[in-house]
Amino acid sequence: MLQAMTLNADVPARVTLESAAGVATLTLNSPALRNALSLAMIAALSDQLDALAGRNDIYAVLLQAEGPAFCAGHDLKELTAHRNDPDRGRAFFDETMRACSALMQKIVRLPQPAIAAVDEMATAAGCQLVASCDLAVAGPRARFCTPGVDIGLFCSTPAVALSRNVAPKHAMEMLLTGAPIGAEEALRIGLVNRISAEGARSGALALAQRIARKSPQAIRFGKQAFYAQREKPLAEAYDLASAVMVDNMLAEDAKEGVAAFLEKRAPTWARQ
Missing domain, CATH: 1.10.12.10 (Lyase 2-enoyl-coa Hydratase, Chain  A, domain 2)
Structure with missing residues (x-):
């Protein structure tokens, strides 16, 4: 799990946008980074959400990802690089956590429903991203975890979104053990709405299109x-x-x- 969270911060972050029939699809497209929430990725996603919030022709927003992970959480190499700052990284850590927390709240405040489509692993702040969306669809291979405890870093900010989605004891088990859960368990505890056998993207798009037909x-x-x-x-x-x-x-x-x-x-x- 630590390997999934250790990333190359030299690869630029990208978020792509497509729209059709009232549904906007945002794709985290930094597969080499495992779509980690670096400051650049947070800013890119935040900018896209700001633009979509003002569009009256968009009725639902689908959030998906390219590559081997939905989102690997924060970019640990980017964070670690700032430990050599005069303040041992405090200012950069604070900036990152505040920016990430603002992003999650922006999803909640987005006028349109946001639907996460998760086909692979959503780790730490990546799991937080899923929990912050209004709805979530998992593919059969989807996995979710908050493994900060494995590296001495309790997932306190992911806990905010997670504890608002699942019962406290389920949330605490994920946070205290760091153990990944599969799609079936995520469905059972309420972290996702459904599992799509055809893949999360297909299931989430069908759900988004159904919502887009409403008032x-x-x-x-x-x-x-x-x-x-x-x-x-x-x-x-x-x-x-x-x-x-x-x-x-x-x-x-x-x-x-x-x-x-x-x-x-x-x-x-x-x-x-």
Whole structure:
């Protein structure tokens, strides 16, 4: 596992974008780096998400990867190189962790649903990336782990996303042992939504296309409200959700959708 996390920081990071039928596909495309979250990769992915957030013609975002790993977590060679800095790397470590945490929150705040397609290994911050997405589809060979404890580095930031996806004892077992889990176990504990026998990309694209056919206004209202209410006490959560329902009811898509239901016809959603 340590070998999967030890990477060559000299290879440039890339994130490619394709879009069709309302679905944007972001591909982590630094296979020689095992798609590690170097600062360059974090910045590239963050920039793509910023651009997609403002696009009204995109209704779902698919996140996938090229190469032998979905994402190997942080680039340990890049981090280690800064141990020779006068502050022993503190400033660079802080910059990296803050940038990565901001990226994960950006995925949660993205107006469109984000779906991870994982066919290979997602390690440490790579597992965090999967857990930060709204949905995740695994291929049969997919593996997930938070192995920081193997190298004296507890995966504290991945724990934030992981503990919000699976039950505490499942999260702690992954964090305390560092042991990888397969697709079936990830499905059982709720880290992924489903396993696609044809591969994660195929299954995730089908899911994204299904979501893209729904009301974009409703999806945007709903995603924002889902994460906002989850952090509140019960009464406050219902107050927030009730207010969102009122705003949603006043939106054009709700007017059209209810009318279409009553008139027994297919709705025509407001789209760009």
